[in-house]
Amino acid sequence: MSGDWIYLDYAATTxxxxxxxxxxxxxLAIDGRFANPSALHPAGRSSAxxxxxxxxxxxxxVNCDPGRLIWTSGATESNNLAIQGVARARSHxxxxxxxxxxxxxxxxxxxxxxEADGFELSWLAPEATGVLDPxxxxxxxxxxxxxxxxxYVNNETGVVxxxxxxxxxxxxxxxxxxxxxxxxxxxxxxxxxALNADLVSISAHKLYGPSGIGALYVRKRVGLNxxxxxxxxxQQGRLRPGTLAVHLIAGFGAAAMLARESLVDxxxxxxxxxxxxxxxxRSTPGLTLNGDLASxxxxxxxxxxxxxxxxxxxLALEPLCVSTGSACNSQSQEPSAVLRALGVPDEQAExxxxxxxxxxxxxxxxxxAAELYGQxxxxxxxxMPEAA
Ligand SMILES: *Cc1c(COP(=O)(O)O)cnc(C)c1O
Numbered sequence: 001m002s003g004d005w006i007y008l009d010y011a012a013t014t015x016x017x018x019x020x021x022x023x024x025x026x027x028l029a030i031d032g033r034f035a036n037p038s039a040l041h042p043a044g045r046s047s048a049x050x051x052x053x054x055x056x057x058x059x060x061x062v063n064c065d066p067g068r069l070i071w072t073s074g075a076t077e078s079n080n081l082a083i084q085g086v087a088r089a090r091s092h093x094x095x096x097x098x099x100x101x102x103x104x105x106x107x108x109x110x111x112x113x114x115e116a117d118g119f120e121l122s123w124l125a126p127e128a129t130g131v132l133d134p135x136x137x138x139x140x141x142x143x144x145x146x147x148x149x150x151x152y153v154n155n156e157t158g159v160v161x162x163x164x165x166x167x168x169x170x171x172x173x174x175x176x177x178x179x180x181x182x183x184x185x186x187x188x189x190x191x192x193x194a195l196n197a198d199l200v201s202i203s204a205h206k207l208y209g210p211s212g213i214g215a216l217y218v219r220k221r222v223g224l225n226x227x228x229x230x231x232x233x234x235q236q237g238r239l240r241p242g243t244l245a246v247h248l249i250a251g252f253g254a255a256a257m258l259a260r261e262s263l264v265d266x267x268x269x270x271x272x273x274x275x276x277x278x279x280x281x282r283s284t285p286g287l288t289l290n291g292d293l294a295s296x297x298x299x300x301x302x303x304x305x306x307x308x309x310x311x312x313x314x315l316a317l318e319p320l321c322v323s324t325g326s327a328c329n330s331q332s333q334e335p336s337a338v339l340r341a342l343g344v345p346d347e348q349a350e351x352x353x354x355x356x357x358x359x360x361x362x363x364x365x366x367x368x369a370a371e372l373y374g375q376x377x378x379x380x381x382x383x384m385p386e387a388a
Contacts, residue, residue: 054253085226094144167196280370
């Protein structure tokens with residue numbers, strides 16, 4: 001526990017592991033390897049070697065060729081580069097693009113922007129479980145379909161998609177397949193070689209690395225080169241120009257190495273905590289689980305409390321730090337589009353709270369959270385005239 005709050009919002013951002021911070025500190029000051037990795041002098045070459053080492057660590061974590069990773073500012077940029085880049089590069093072949101309403105806004109908003117630019121979209125609805133039936137994907141593909149984008153683990157519910165099967169269908173139909181794996185990498189055993197994915201988005205600050213750095217994996221394949229979003233230099237094959245942020249990349253690499261070592265332990269840890277939290281709150285009247293305990297990623301628990309409003313609940317839960325859905329939705333009062341697509345009624349979606357846990361979460365924090373949640377639900381219900 002940090003003292004001032006209880007942090008259960010790991011799906012929004014994770015704290016940096018102290019060992020990651022140490023790796024980053026080597027790349028900032030005059031006594032470190034801070035130089036521009038594009039420079040040909042010894043200091044530059046030393047930075048370039050650090051970047052290469054980080055690429056190898058990230059590549060090992062996801063089983064891909066390190067040479068196929070493009071550094072970006074995070075998964076938002078990776079998604080934009082993948083989706084806009086491939087859609088624009090392939091637009092002379094066709095303008096039909098496929099995704100789901102349960103995607104992160106860093107996918108859905110890019111799709112909507114492309115629609116405004118003349119692309120045609122198909123939105124695939126999930127089953128009630130949140131999972132997409134591969135047959136539904138196959139049914140929507142057309143000769144002019146260029147790109148399918150489906151996330152690996154959902155950031156609000158923890159729902160896990162069968163990306164390998166979806167990728168196989170895309171491969172058979174010669175359609176590019178992008179996977180937003182921001183919530184999966186470092187948490188599940190993500191094996192890009194087995195996924196049939198052409199483009200994969202990764203973010204360091206979801207796996208105990210720093211924010212502001214991510215990567216896009218781009219498979220080497222004819223006709224798959226995305227158009228760049230930016231121009232201004234020869235870095236990264238001109239696909240993403242700009243001076244590389246060596247300290248952030250080194251932090252990302254260190255985080256990837258740690259994630260690989262602790263993947264199994266981290267998973268068992270969050271699963272035990274998730275089960276403990278659910279045991280601790282499940283007897284509260286009028287609760288509904290959004291998502292599926294058996295098949296979902298256990299680092300996320302999404303719960304609705306009948307009749308309550310998420311914003312009020314969030315305030316009543318202080319000093320507990322949880323989310324009312326996706327952090328990116330917290331500015332708007334709209335019920336979550338993700339829960340809506342799962343068929344969750346609006347009244348139930350409005351009271352949804354996302355608890356998310358990670359490597360640093362303790363049992364004491366979970367017990368305190370369960371206590372706070374039960375109290376908050378009871379006290380808010382006591383204020384409602386129609387409450388039992
Ligand atoms: C966090 C997240 C993003 C955005 O990543 P940033 O690195 O913060 O830009 C995109 N997609 C999913 C699924 C996420 O969880």
